[in-house]
Amino acid sequence: MVDKIVVEHLNLQYADGTESLRDISLNIPANAITVLFGPAGGGKSSLLRCLNRLNDLTEVKVVSGKILLEGENILDPKTDVIALRRRVGMVFARPVVLPMSIHQNLTYGLELAGEKRKSRLDEAVERGLKLAALWEEVKDRLDDPAIALSGGQQQRLCLARVLANQPEVILLDEPTSGLDPISTGKVETALQELKKNYTIILVPHSVQQAARTADFAAFFLQGELVEAAEGKELFTHPRQKRTEDYVEGRFG
Amino acid sequence: MDKSRNWRETIITAIVKTCGYSAIVFVILIFFFLLREGLPALVEVKLGDLLTTRWYPIENHFGILPLLTGSLIVTVGAMLIAIPFGIGTAVFLSEIAPRWMREILKPLVELLGGLPSVVLGFLGILVLSPFLRVFLDLPTGLTALAGALLLGGIAVPTTVSIAEDALDAVPHSYREGALALGATKWQTIWRVTLPAARSGVLTALMLGIGRTIGETMAVMMVTGNAPVLAVKLTSIFSPVRTMTATIAAEMGEVANGSTHYHVLFFIGLVLFLISLAVNITASSVVFKSRKRAERVLS
Amino acid sequence: MKRRLSVDRFLVQRLGVAFITLAAVLTVVPILGVFGYIIAKGAPAISWEFLTALPRDGMRAGGILPAIVGTFYLTLGTAVFSVPLGIAAAIYLAEYAKENWLTRLIRIAIINLAGIPSVVYGLFGLGLFVLFLKFGTSILSASLTLSIMTLPVIISAAEEALRAVPQSFRTVSISLGGTGWQTIRKIILPQALPGIITGVILGLERAAGETAPILFTGAAFFLPRLPGSPLDATMALPYHLFVISTQVPGMPIQIQYGTALVLIVFVLGMNLIATVIRSRARAKRQW
Numbered sequence: 001m002v003d004k005i006v007v008e009h010l011n012l013q014y015a016d017g018t019e020s021l022r023d024i025s026l027n028i029p030a031n032a033i034t035v036l037f038g039p040a041g042g043g044k045s046s047l048l049r050c051l052n053r054l055n056d057l058t059e060v061k062v063v064s065g066k067i068l069l070e071g072e073n074i075l076d077p078k079t080d081v082i083a084l085r086r087r088v089g090m091v092f093a094r095p096v097v098l099p100m101s102i103h104q105n106l107t108y109g110l111e112l113a114g115e116k117r118k119s120r121l122d123e124a125v126e127r128g129l130k131l132a133a134l135w136e137e138v139k140d141r142l143d144d145p146a147i148a149l150s151g152g153q154q155q156r157l158c159l160a161r162v163l164a165n166q167p168e169v170i171l172l173d174e175p176t177s178g179l180d181p182i183s184t185g186k187v188e189t190a191l192q193e194l195k196k197n198y199t200i201i202l203v204p205h206s207v208q209q210a211a212r213t214a215d216f217a218a219f220f221l222q223g224e225l226v227e228a229a230e231g232k233e234l235f236t237h238p239r240q241k242r243t244e245d246y247v248e249g250r251f252g
Numbered sequence: 253m254d255k256s257r258n259w260r261e262t263i264i265t266a267i268v269k270t271c272g273y274s275a276i277v278f279v280i281l282i283f284f285f286l287l288r289e290g291l292p293a294l295v296e297v298k299l300g301d302l303l304t305t306r307w308y309p310i311e312n313h314f315g316i317l318p319l320l321t322g323s324l325i326v327t328v329g330a331m332l333i334a335i336p337f338g339i340g341t342a343v344f345l346s347e348i349a350p351r352w353m354r355e356i357l358k359p360l361v362e363l364l365g366g367l368p369s370v371v372l373g374f375l376g377i378l379v380l381s382p383f384l385r386v387f388l389d390l391p392t393g394l395t396a397l398a399g400a401l402l403l404g405g406i407a408v409p410t411t412v413s414i415a416e417d418a419l420d421a422v423p424h425s426y427r428e429g430a431l432a433l434g435a436t437k438w439q440t441i442w443r444v445t446l447p448a449a450r451s452g453v454l455t456a457l458m459l460g461i462g463r464t465i466g467e468t469m470a471v472m473m474v475t476g477n478a479p480v481l482a483v484k485l486t487s488i489f490s491p492v493r494t495m496t497a498t499i500a501a502e503m504g505e506v507a508n509g510s511t512h513y514h515v516l517f518f519i520g521l522v523l524f525l526i527s528l529a530v531n532i533t534a535s536s537v538v539f540k541s542r543k544r545a546e547r548v549l550s
Numbered sequence: 551m552k553r554r555l556s557v558d559r560f561l562v563q564r565l566g567v568a569f570i571t572l573a574a575v576l577t578v579v580p581i582l583g584v585f586g587y588i589i590a591k592g593a594p595a596i597s598w599e600f601l602t603a604l605p606r607d608g609m610r611a612g613g614i615l616p617a618i619v620g621t622f623y624l625t626l627g628t629a630v631f632s633v634p635l636g637i638a639a640a641i642y643l644a645e646y647a648k649e650n651w652l653t654r655l656i657r658i659a660i661i662n663l664a665g666i667p668s669v670v671y672g673l674f675g676l677g678l679f680v681l682f683l684k685f686g687t688s689i690l691s692a693s694l695t696l697s698i699m700t701l702p703v704i705i706s707a708a709e710e711a712l713r714a715v716p717q718s719f720r721t722v723s724i725s726l727g728g729t730g731w732q733t734i735r736k737i738i739l740p741q742a743l744p745g746i747i748t749g750v751i752l753g754l755e756r757a758a759g760e761t762a763p764i765l766f767t768g769a770a771f772f773l774p775r776l777p778g779s780p781l782d783a784t785m786a787l788p789y790h791l792f793v794i795s796t797q798v799p800g801m802p803i804q805i806q807y808g809t810a811l812v813l814i815v816f817v818l819g820m821n822l823i824a825t826v827i828r829s830r831a832r833a834k835r836q837w
Contacts, residue, residue: 098723099837272646272656367817368814374795439559499669517677
């Protein structure tokens, strides 16, 4: 399996100097779902945000290390972060729909890139919505304000919005934490389809979700990468006691 | 295409940044010009002569003390009105009035705040001062009292607006907690809600004071414009003259570059420094209270 | 013993509430009185001629058109200078500035600009625009002076409107590959626009009613015709009211009240527009 992203000895620090992530080295394979899981405060979200350089917006600093996307270090100051963020898209924990229509939400990313042709934009809208399994539900009301959708639909809209941008990698930070089980199921099903063509990195909101979806899994505890392995392996035969304790629910 | 976007982004960021700094530039510019035209007054008229009690520019008497006391007495009088009425109305709107009444009255009070001061001065001349003259049996109604009443009226809307916002911001849980302990509504207001809103209320008062010190037209029209030293308690019933009114009234007739001209700018400089002091005090009061609140809440 | 305590408490309660209510009544009733009085006494003077004709007989008859037009020009001039500058400064404070000493200094400067007495602005305008830059007593000088005075109001209102837009929109826009300015232009500004417009109108409303800043920088009383260029002086409603109520003997009372009424309507009309914009925007908001 080819590695899409390789994290090499990454060290992150908060603004006040406390450590966020300590010496993280991790290989993330292409066209698979890699799950970063662990109790709160483990640094998973911070790592995720480094993968599309969204950490530039926060007070989290990279002290040392590299993140290679297909061989190129995206932490390099010369990196074109705009282009990077189009290749690596993100879905956040709470659905954030932009204050526009459904159609406009989906074309927003492309318009940022300068795409003006109506045909291309409409095409992207349909493509994104179909990939996110939302097309059938909204195809007749694309001009309605996006805020009118239900929570689950909004989150799938956010996924569609990322997909309309034609990324290579999709980051998801607890995407179903506010959703009901049916919506959660729809998102997880969509991800299983999507992994055939995209690299997916997911921070789950529960160990169960991690076990359900992971092709590969990495366990983070208080800034340290404790263990990383194939999904089935990690959850059934964890090698570290800490991993086993967390998976079994003895702490968390 | 990305490179041109980079350029555009850089230029726009630079423009926005410059505009951001503009406020500082203007304050410095104003200060500089006041100094430029006002400091010569200290040369042409010695400081000792400026601090005398006779303001009669025609005969080269430039004592600004009567103007200072004029401003002072009118401001103090105005605050004596604005504080009870302003805070009282704010408390009424925030704590006692039913919702529908508040929705009507608050915009009404703000409407008064939007009224140009020249209109209030106008009414002051035609309505208020004749009334005062008759009611208090005075030789003229154009007195410090008229000025204080009008200024109080001008300061009240600002005070009410900000104080009411501050009271509104106090969390409901504070009030509920007090009432649950058996306090009456008044006790809740007086001992819990008002103290909790203290920094906002103080800000409201300071901004009200700022507004009164700086008011020009209304006072010029009703205080009688007699530069007489106002230090007795009964001075409130006599005509006075404020610093602001002096500048407004005399600037038009003054020769450019003359001593009178420089002294008027000097008075302007004094006003600028007073408002600077009031504003810095106000913002540090708010800042300190907020820090204390943060410490307490954490 | 216990009974006396509870009687005291409730007595205090009733007195306290009564006092506060009295304060409110004594505040609100005069406000209504002021408006009512001016409307009642000024309405008879309002006629088509009053609003559209030039004055005659030393301002004692005819209309006040030049004053109305002048106030309009001054308000427009103020907007031209203060609105772009104010919004840009607000964007800087809300979107770009970090919380350091320099930003605090800017905020202190804004608070100070807001507190400077209007007559001091008049002096400043006289010193800088009229004399130093040699613009003379003109609409230009007066507008520039009023702009600096209006700036803090616009900056404060605009900054608040920008900050009210949820931070999550910015994060999403950046994560989709947007630059800072693209995010501001496509999402933040449009969403903040109603709040900004409200603040701008309220600021301009204040500028329209001010007399002291234009006293020595642009206002004139007796002009034979309407101003032809920004370098002309102009009549203006607040200044006009001031002069006719204090310095013109034999001025008919009705014209004075009429002028006051026109000024109030001009100013409060702006207030009304701002309020309407604010409530309609709140209803249509998508967040």
